[in-house]
Amino acid sequence: MSTGPASAVVDSFALYRIVTGHGPEAAAVRVAALTGRLKLLAPSVAVAVTAGMRDCWDETCVQRHGFLGGKLTAFCWRSSLDSAPHDASAAVEAGRLYAASTTLRIDGPEVLAACHAARLADRSGCELLTAARASYCYRAAREAGLRVSLRTV
Known part of the structure; x- marks a missing residue:
């Protein structure tokens, strides 16, 4: 019985690197996504x-x-990236993570997007793809107890 392709959530950092095929890990993920072996999920933000x-x-x-x-x-379009729409409660949860980030003086659009990605990864049980320099974006998510497995590409 086939369960379909594996899935992973991407944040804005990983998505940029994957689209450009920047580095061996990102290039491998790009190929897997374009050939249907990996389903990528990304919050619209x-x-x-x-x-x-x-x-x-x-x-x-x-x-x-x-x-x-x-x-x-x-x-x-080619990878059938699933731009996951959030329901209102999911958006509120991500907003709370962002508020916690801003109290730590960690803010900006990439941080807001990372909060949405962390929430999506936690809820879906999927691995979250990111970039090494982006680890600061996930401090509030870790402190909030979200169970997110990060992998850099």
Whole structure:
């Protein structure tokens, strides 16, 4: 009996890196998503933040990056990325995580998107793909007791 492809939640950092195939891990996830072996889930706010990013968040990268534009749209369509709409209670939970983050002086659109991604990963039981430099975004989620398995790409 087939259970379908594996699933993973992506935050805006990971989605940017996956769309550009930046680095071996992100490139492997890109191939898996485009071939249907991996189903990617992303909160719509994470997709929106990715659309506004100009950087891969890799401290050692010397490449010039830019806005993804049509590349992001094409990837979302070709990979059947599930832009998970949140119900009102899920949005409130993510907002509470963000409020907790701001009290720690950790804020910004990428942090809000990470709060939504952490909540989605916790609820779905899926692994959360992110970038190493983004770990600061998940401090409030850890302190709130969310059970999120992070993997960097």
